[in-house]
Amino acid sequence: MTAEKSTNVFEQMLLRGKVAVVTGGARGLGYEMMLALAEAGAEIACIDILKETAIESAAKISKECQVKGTGWQCDVSDEDQVITVFQDIVQQHAHIDVLVTAAGINKNGTAFDYTGKDIRKIFDVNVIGTFFCMQQAAKHMVKAGNGGSIISVASMSAHIYNNPQIHSPYNASKAAVLQLSRCLSCEWGPHNIRVTTISPGYFATEMTNKLINEMGLSVEDTVRTWKSEAPLGRVGKPHELKGTVVFLASDASSFCTGTEILVEGGATIW
Ligand SMILES: NC(=O)c1ccc[n+]([C@@H]2O[C@H](COP(=O)([O-])OP(=O)(O)OC[C@H]3O[C@@H](n4cnc5c(N)ncnc54)[C@H](O)[C@@H]3O)[C@@H](O)[C@H]2O)c1
Numbered sequence: 544m545t546a547e548k549s550t551n552v553f554e555q556m557l558l559r560g561k562v563a564v565v566t567g568g569a570r571g572l573g574y575e576m577m578l579a580l581a582e583a584g585a586e587i588a589c590i591d592i593l594k595e596t597a598i599e600s601a602a603k604i605s606k607e608c609q610v611k612g613t614g615w616q617c618d619v620s621d622e623d624q625v626i627t628v629f630q631d632i633v634q635q636h637a638h639i640d641v642l643v644t645a646a647g648i649n650k651n652g653t654a655f656d657y658t659g660k661d662i663r664k665i666f667d668v669n670v671i672g673t674f675f676c677m678q679q680a681a682k683h684m685v686k687a688g689n690g691g692s693i694i695s696v697a698s699m700s701a702h703i704y705n706n707p708q709i710h711s712p713y714n715a716s717k718a719a720v721l722q723l724s725r726c727l728s729c730e731w732g733p734h735n736i737r738v739t740t741i742s743p744g745y746f747a748t749e750m751t752n753k754l755i756n757e758m759g760l761s762v763e764d765t766v767r768t769w770k771s772e773a774p775l776g777r778v779g780k781p782h783e784l785k786g787t788v789v790f791l792a793s794d795a796s797s798f799c800t801g802t803e804i805l806v807e808g809g810a811t812i813w
């Protein structure tokens with residue numbers, strides 16, 4: 544996973560011969576990023592708590608892109624399940640070269656509404672679940688001795704206070720994901736494992752739809768607010784993450800580590 548000599552840039556972005564694991568790949572942003580990695584030639588392994596959807600999504604992409612694809616049920620916040628699923632993936636695919644940690648949850652609510660159970664669940668999945676997956680992927684990468692690329696999915700919420708929705712614990716969890724990734728880039732740099740972060744802005748997915756419903760707001764009003772806050776004047780389409788994830792997964796970014804790329808239409812600029 545190091546560009547030893549200068550090659551054609553499109554060659555650098557090819558992932559043929561690589562195996563990419565995507566958590567939360569069953570749907571939403573994780574699905575689109577997994578599709579991009581497969582389009583670039585990688586075998587894919589989809590980890591998700593939704594068993595049937597994980598298997599179906601991996602099978603669909605596998606067929607579409609003519610690459611090996613497998614789907615695995617796993618709750619990323621359960622350490623034993625994570626250890627087992629990474630062992631099973633290595634057994635099926637032989638090695639792991641790329642990990643994208645898109646599994647995440649959110650819950651709308653003011654600080655007075657949030658219970659201990661709510662905040663623990665957010666941190667269990669978003670922070671500790673991300674850590675368990677990074678830890679297992681890195682262990683397998685070190686064992687194989689070929690380096691690798693680990694890409695966490697944080698959020699622009701790691702940097703801002705959202706409007707109109709309120710979910711401070713989620714924002715704190717995403718700031719933790721970002722800092723965790725920066726720290727692990729230092730710890731694992733000597734193994735040639737690069738750790739980077741994609742921080743999306745607003746994208747229409749199940750997660751954002753659920754939040755809008757929880758708030759009792761109309762989709763139109765919420766989206767109007769979001770659009771007005773981004774210089775590009777719109778929300779993102781999930782496929783707009785494809786180029787970024789392939790760049791970070793591939794040799795095209797071989798000198799990037801600890802890097803965060805915001806894909807948010809400029810919404811954090813003000
Ligand atoms: N949609 C956005 O606007 C947006 C913006 C910034 C960041 N993000 C982040 O991007 C990631 C994907 O979000 P999305 O919008 O596609 O949401 P989504 O709810 O559509 O997808 C999340 C996926 O994670 C899976 N998942 C949830 N808990 C899990 C667990 N414990 N173990 C394994 N899998 C689990 C879900 O089943 C689902 O497939 C999340 O980390 C989210 O925080 C989303």
Ligand SMILES: OC[C@@H](O)C(O)[C@H](O)CO
Binds near residue numbers: 697705710744745
């Ligand atoms: O900041 C964007 C996202 O992290 C999140 O999905 C959004 O805040 C939804 O409320």
